Structure formats: structure tokens, C-alpha cells
Amino acid sequence: MTTVTMKGVSLALDDHGQVAQLHGLGIQCFGGTYYAYGENKANGNRFQGVACYTSDDLAHWRSEGIVLGVRESGLLAADTIAERPKVLRCPSTGEYVMYIHTERGDYNYAHIGVAVADNPLGPFRFLFSMQPFGNISRDIGVFQDEDGAGYLISEDREHGTHIYRLSGDYHSVVEDVACERGTNYEYGYESPTIIRHEGLYYWFGSQLTGWECNDNMVSTATDLHGPWSEWRPFAPVGSRTFDSQCDVIVPLDDDQYHSTRFMYIGDRWRQSALGESPLVVLPIVLDGEDVAL
Ligand code: GAL
Numbered sequence: 001m002t003t004v005t006m007k008g009v010s011l012a013l014d015d016h017g018q019v020a021q022l023h024g025l026g027i028q029c030f031g032g033t034y035y036a037y038g039e040n041k042a043n044g045n046r047f048q049g050v051a052c053y054t055s056d057d058l059a060h061w062r063s064e065g066i067v068l069g070v071r072e073s074g075l076l077a078a079d080t081i082a083e084r085p086k087v088l089r090c091p092s093t094g095e096y097v098m099y100i101h102t103e104r105g106d107y108n109y110a111h112i113g114v115a116v117a118d119n120p121l122g123p124f125r126f127l128f129s130m131q132p133f134g135n136i137s138r139d140i141g142v143f144q145d146e147d148g149a150g151y152l153i154s155e156d157r158e159h160g161t162h163i164y165r166l167s168g169d170y171h172s173v174v175e176d177v178a179c180e181r182g183t184n185y186e187y188g189y190e191s192p193t194i195i196r197h198e199g200l201y202y203w204f205g206s207q208l209t210g211w212e213c214n215d216n217m218v219s220t221a222t223d224l225h226g227p228w229s230e231w232r233p234f235a236p237v238g239s240r241t242f243d244s245q246c247d248v249i250v251p252l253d254d255d256q257y258h259s260t261r262f263m264y265i266g267d268r269w270r271q272s273a274l275g276e277s278p279l280v281v282l283p284i285v286l287d288g289e290d291v292a293l
Pocket residue numbers: 024083084139190191208209210211
């Protein structure tokens with residue numbers, strides 16, 4: 001994948017010149033290689049598998065094909081919806097665990113699908129779906145702290161957005177670490193993602209406006225349990241986050257917990273042709289409480 005830049009908008013193209021199917025993506029660095037996992041939306045909103053792309057420099061990307069395939073029936077079949085795939089490597093088992101928002105035909109099932117693989121390129125094997133502590137779960141994100149603890153971040157329409165701590169094998173949740181609603185906002189924020197920089201946790205999310213963009217928000221805390229600060233926009237107010245919805249913030253230095261440079265990646269959804277939705281890739285500055293895209 002090379003990156004074609006137009007007025008700050010990067011449209012990710014793979015090594016075949018195709019728009020990368022990296023919608024709602026997650027990125028992790030495993031063994032010095034970046035692995036990006038995304039929704040394949042080439043033919044609309046129904047599940048078409050999770051696509052994976054790899055890169056050594058975050059600029060040139062290779063398509064690695066589908067790493068979690070479409071199942072014949074049930075969840076993850078071709079008539080279902082599955083969004084925001086995120087992969088973590090479990091330090092205690094060495095297993096690669098994928099979490100994905102799974103739905104049936106509409107958005108009412110609201111579970112997290114769990115799939116595993118021995119290799120970051122898959123094939124991932126679907127295990128089960130869950131609702132953490134019985135809570136609704138729609139948009140998800142992941143975070144792995146320096147001590148190896150894994151966290152799922154999940155939007156629950158009834159209570160807010162949660163941070164859940166994962167069990168040692170990363171197959172279940174063991175603690176509801178925090179649950180936050182937005183500032184002067186009825187719901188928790190969605191498309192959630194967290195990173196840590198110089199002792200501060202940064203939690204990013206968007207308001208609930210479907211495929212429409214809005215001014216995305218950030219909150220900070222010195223502990224994942226909180227207290228979390230008020231939520232505030234990190235892009236110019238009214239820019240609708242430069243017409244994007246946040247997916248991930250990628251640390252650019254080798255040691256992700258002591259990185260000084262970060263890259264924001266978000267979706268600019270095209271509802272009529274979801275598979276052509278470009279990624280918006282922009283530098284983001286984290287300076288204590290100040291965050292600027
Ligand atoms: C958004 C969500 C997307 C997708 C969309 C469907 O709010 O972030 O992942 O679910 O709604 O309308």
C-alpha cells in the first residue's frame with residue numbers, strides 16, 4: 001500500500017493499487033512489523049471477512065488477504081455484520097486474539113466475537129461471542145499496557161463506554177475498570193481507543209452519529225480506573241475531526257510506551273460506497289493535557 005495524499009487526506013492503496021479494506025481498523029506492531037486489520041467492505045455492509053495488511057514503515061503496505069473468513073452460517077456468516085476488528089498478542093499464551101463487534105442481521109445482537117490464531121496472519125478461528133458482564137457491546141477498541149494487561153473498550157448504550165480488563169488468557173473479562181458517559185452527553189463515546197504517553201492515559205471516541213462525522217473527543221487520566229477528565233474535542237471545533245471518525249492512534253517510535261510521535265487514523269465513511277471510504281491519516285500531538293490533531 002502506498003499513500004496518496006490530497007489536502008491532508010491519505011487514501012490508503014495496497015501494492016495492487018486497490019483501496020485497502022481497512023475500515024474500522026486496528027493496528028499493532030508484532031516483532032517489528034505493523035499488522036493492520038480492517039473490515040472488508042468492498043461489497044457493502046455485510047460481513048466479507050477481516051482483511052490484513054502488513055508494513056515495515058507504515059507507508060508501504062502489503063495485502064495479506066482475509067485472515068478471519070466468512071462462516072457458512074450463524075455469526076460471521078455473509079448475512080451478518082461484523083465491525084472494528086482488533087488483535088492483541090496474549091503475553092502469557094503467545095496466542096493472537098481477535099475481538100470483533102458481531103451482529104446478526106441488524107444492530108441488536110451487540111456482542112463481541114472472539115477468534116484466535118497462532119500467527120498474526122491467521123487464519124483466525126472463531127471461538128464464541130460474549131457480552132462482558134452481560135452488557136451490550138457495540139463499537140470496541142483494545143489497549144495493552146506495559147505490564148502486559150489487556151483491555152477491551154466497549155460502547156454500551158445503556159451505561160456508557162466501558163474499559164474492561166481481560167483475563168490472563170485474554171479470553172474473558174475480569175474487571176469493569178471504568179464506565180464513562182460523555183461530557184454533557186447522554187451516551188458513552190464510540191469508536192473508542194486508548195493509548196498511554198508519559199504517565200497519562202488518553203481515551204479517544206466519537207459521538208453517536210452513525211456514518212456521519214462529528215467532533216471526536218478525548219479524556220485523560222493517570223489511572224485507567226479514573227478519575228477521567230472532562231471530554232473535549234482535539235481537532236478544530238466544527239471540523240468534524242477533519243471529517244473523520246477515529247480508529248486508532250499509532251505510536252511511531254519503537255518503544256510504544258515512550259513514543260514521542262503519534263499518528264491518527266480515522267474513517268471518512270461514504271455510506272453509499274462503504275468500501276471506498278478513505279482513511280484519514282494525520283499527525284497528532286500529545287502534550288500533557290493538550291491534544292492537537
Ligand atoms: C457507527 C459505528 C460504525 C458503524 C456505524 C453504522 O456509529 O462507529 O462502526 O457501526 O455506526 O451506522
